[in-house]
Amino acid sequence: MGIPLSPRPAQVIDLDAMRQRQQARKRLIRLAPELDGLEMVYHLPDESDAYFGMPLLAWGLREDGEVVGLVPWMEHLTPCQVLDDPEHGRFIGYRDPETEELFELPPDHKVMELEQAAAYFEYETTDEPTLIQQLPDTQGTHALCMDEGDAPWQLKQIFGWRLYSDGAVEALLADEQLVDSTPILLGDACLYPGHSRHRVVYFFQRQIANRIRREDPATLEALALMVMPESSES
Incomplete structure (x- = not known):
């Protein structure tokens, strides 16, 4: 005959604290200017066959290690990946207007620049x-x-x-x-x-x-x- 197990106490999950931690890991910790003319490509739903290019102002390194392109958009210097609005525009990718290459990820040289700079400039919280x-x-x-x-x-x-x-x-x-x-x-x-x-x-x-x-x-x-x-x- 088996021994009845005591019920485990319910675990309380603080959703607000979890959201705050996740948001903190998305914060920018280092910027690098974009000086080679690379663009953000976005699409407007009302323009079904049209895509638009917007020059990137900078690249940003987040606390979680992700590198994102940044553009002045509405009221913020905004990560391109955040643009997913049916009215104002949806992010498609990055573009080199000189070669017309379209790519999804930040270029390696910008990733290395930001990572090295963040490691060199250490700031106390x-x-x-x-x-x-x-x-x-x-x-x-x-x-x-x-x-x-x-x-x-x-x-x-x-x-x-x-x-x-x-x-x-x-x-x-x-x-x-x-x-x-x-x-x-x-x-x-x-x-x-x-x-x-x-x-x-x-x-x-x-x-x-x-x-x-x-x-x-x-x-x-x-x-x-x-x-x-x-x-x-x-």
Whole structure:
């Protein structure tokens, strides 16, 4: 006759803690600029046969060891793999416009660059986010800044990007009243992180920013539709 086994106590699983750990391993710990013109390729569902290329701004190494391409997209410097939106675009892969080669994984030389840099620059973990890296913006990226209330939009050039120890990346904008020398360079006192002053910051490539400045009707109409939900919440 067998001996009855005592029931094992139920194991309590903290789903929030598990999600936080998984999210932490996705945070960026090192950036490398993309200087060879490689692109992100994405697809818009409304354009069934059309694919679009967007220059990569940088590559990022995550804490879990994954390397991802990064593009200024909507309100963030965004990993390409995150773009899976039926309205705004779906990531397809990376492309070398010189050879027209399409590939799914980051190039080996960027993976090695990021891994070696991360191993060389070791940063201590602190309770408060600290600045760990700065990159200049090499593409003429602009930010459309929206403040509280009825304050007008501001279209501002982005001069650089800051990576913090918590994985957050901030665009650096210039306070025109504090500019005392040109060209504006990283480290200048006139630069500030966009979200430290503005409620909403949308990113645009240089050609789109120029259309906004020229008050192109189609561009302004699309812009108004995009920011209308944000404006109605203020």
